[in-house]
Amino acid sequence: MTVEQIQVDTLVVGAGQAGVAMSEHLSKLGVPHLVLERSRVAEAWRSGRWDSLVANGPVWHDRFPGLEFAIEPDAFAAKDQVADYFEAYARKFNAPIRTGVEVRKVQRNVGRPGFTVETSDGVIQANRVVAATGPFQRPVIPPIAPKGTALNQLHSAEYRNPQQLPEGAVLVVGAGSSGVQIADELQRAGRQVYLSVGAHDRPPRSYRNRDFCWWLGVLGEWDAEIAKPGREHVTIAVSGARGGQTIDFRALAQQGITLVGLTQAFDGDRVTFRADLVDNLARGDENYLALLDAADAYIARNGLHLPLEPEARQRLPDPDCVTQPILALDLLAAGVTSIIWATGYAVDFSWLQVDTFTEQGKPLHQRGVSREPGVYFLGLPWLSRRGSSFIWGVWHDAKHVADHIATQRKYQAYSDARQPSATADAPVLNLSSVGAH
Ligand SMILES: Cc1cc2nc3c(=O)[nH]c(=O)nc-3n(C[C@H](O)[C@H](O)[C@H](O)COP(=O)(O)OP(=O)(O)OC[C@H]3O[C@@H](n4cnc5c(N)ncnc54)[C@H](O)[C@@H]3O)c2cc1C
Numbered sequence: 001m002t003v004e005q006i007q008v009d010t011l012v013v014g015a016g017q018a019g020v021a022m023s024e025h026l027s028k029l030g031v032p033h034l035v036l037e038r039s040r041v042a043e044a045w046r047s048g049r050w051d052s053l054v055a056n057g058p059v060w061h062d063r064f065p066g067l068e069f070a071i072e073p074d075a076f077a078a079k080d081q082v083a084d085y086f087e088a089y090a091r092k093f094n095a096p097i098r099t100g101v102e103v104r105k106v107q108r109n110v111g112r113p114g115f116t117v118e119t120s121d122g123v124i125q126a127n128r129v130v131a132a133t134g135p136f137q138r139p140v141i142p143p144i145a146p147k148g149t150a151l152n153q154l155h156s157a158e159y160r161n162p163q164q165l166p167e168g169a170v171l172v173v174g175a176g177s178s179g180v181q182i183a184d185e186l187q188r189a190g191r192q193v194y195l196s197v198g199a200h201d202r203p204p205r206s207y208r209n210r211d212f213c214w215w216l217g218v219l220g221e222w223d224a225e226i227a228k229p230g231r232e233h234v235t236i237a238v239s240g241a242r243g244g245q246t247i248d249f250r251a252l253a254q255q256g257i258t259l260v261g262l263t264q265a266f267d268g269d270r271v272t273f274r275a276d277l278v279d280n281l282a283r284g285d286e287n288y289l290a291l292l293d294a295a296d297a298y299i300a301r302n303g304l305h306l307p308l309e310p311e312a313r314q315r316l317p318d319p320d321c322v323t324q325p326i327l328a329l330d331l332l333a334a335g336v337t338s339i340i341w342a343t344g345y346a347v348d349f350s351w352l353q354v355d356t357f358t359e360q361g362k363p364l365h366q367r368g369v370s371r372e373p374g375v376y377f378l379g380l381p382w383l384s385r386r387g388s389s390f391i392w393g394v395w396h397d398a399k400h401v402a403d404h405i406a407t408q409r410k411y412q413a414y415s416d417a418r419q420p421s422a423t424a425d426a427p428v429l430n431l432s433s434v435g436a437h
Pocket residue numbers: 013014015016017018019036037038039040041042043044045049053054055056057062101102103104132133134135136178351378379380389390391392394
């Protein structure tokens with residue numbers, strides 16, 4: 001069946017967790033809508049990540065309110081279990097999702113309301129468009145990446161497993177959640193690994209019998225509306241792998257990974273690193289200890305009886321790679337054959353040709369409500385708060401966006417019908433029966 005000639009009230013683009021959440025809230029509010037997904041539901045979880053990935057948060061936390069995972073609440077779901085979860089969730093309320101249809105262009109209509117939407121399966125007219133195409137759309141490899149080299153280079157988005165890489169040592173650039181997990185997996189598979197560590201936060205996996213997801217929740221950190229000054233571009237290093245452990249860079253070094261500072265430049269086979277490893281580790285430690293302090297204060301203030309954990313404050317000695325940091329490395333001599341760029345992602349809204357972007361292509365919006373009336377964003381990092389791009393957070397943002405859409409529909413119903421009280425969702429007050437004059 002083609003989507004040609006379809007007229008929809010609200011078109012949701014993308015059926016990842018954001019699109020599914022959006023559809024649930026629109027359904028609850030009775031807003032007619034269609035979700036178009038170019039691939040499959042939750043495709044990013046299905047095929048866009050490495051084979052062994054598990055969620056970074058336990059399933060009691062990393063889920064939507066309406067459905068629990070069928071595994072132990074403190075467990076970390078494997079990536080395919082997460083994808084299965086969102087498929088089941090969408091089935092639960094019969095979400096109107098069409099898979100295998102790509103949205104290629106959206107333009108505002110001239111002289112009449114709504115948008116013309118070009119898809120891989122025909123043209124649609126939509127009153128509103130919600131862009132739920134993900135926080136991580138285009139893998140970013142920085143311009144310093146060496147060109148014309150025999151080195152095997154890939155982004156973390158393309159990494160699947162150690163067997164995929166040619167024999168030899170690996171340089172992993174970037175030590176956020178992806179970089180540390182990939183470096184750890186490669187080292188455990190017998191590879192020699194160099195891990196380039198920049199600025200990072202590294203909360204304890206758990207402290208005093210509570211996972212860090214719980215701590216960030218009760219301490220209000222998931223709800224923070226803006227990143228702390230100076231920490232806007234700081235990555236967060238956490239992992240649910242092997243039951244979930246705190247990311248401790250000194251422990252990774254003890255295990256055999258060679259830590260280096262920020263990757264600075266390539267010159268032929270030679271790479272240089274900034275002399276900032278000690279500082280980066282120190283700031284990561286500060287972030288770690290600040291969370292322990294905040295947790296202790298919260299426990300004291302609320303009189304909670306949670307077990308003490310003094311060992312959480314013990315620090316491993318600095319390994320040689322920290323006390324005598326490598327500032328330059330001859331990749332050929334070191335046997336490095338692959339570079340994995342765990343350097344993050346950018347968004348790509350080239351298909352959304354409306355007036356709500358900065359010159360740099362950054363979406364302009366307030367809590368997902370864009371500057372272009374009728375266009376909405378969902379799932380972007382910091383859309384309304386820190387939790388916005390994560391599983392639990394996007395559901396709440398979707399509720400806000402759906403409410404906004406429902407309100408706009410009421411304004412439109414008024415001008416069409418001239419009967420503001422004739423909306424179906426509210427009882428009508430009978431003035432004569434309450435004695436009004
Ligand atoms: C390695 C990694 C691990 C993560 N782990 C966690 C975690 O443990 N817990 C957590 O809460 N978050 C985690 N996240 C963050 C976040 O939850 C995921 O990135 C999640 O996939 C975002 O969901 P989304 O629906 O916003 O975007 P996506 O999952 O990217 O979904 C967007 C969908 O839109 C579709 N699409 C894009 N363009 C078009 C188009 N033009 N037409 C039609 N369809 C289109 C795509 O095919 C895709 O299915 C992780 C992210 C990464 C990268």
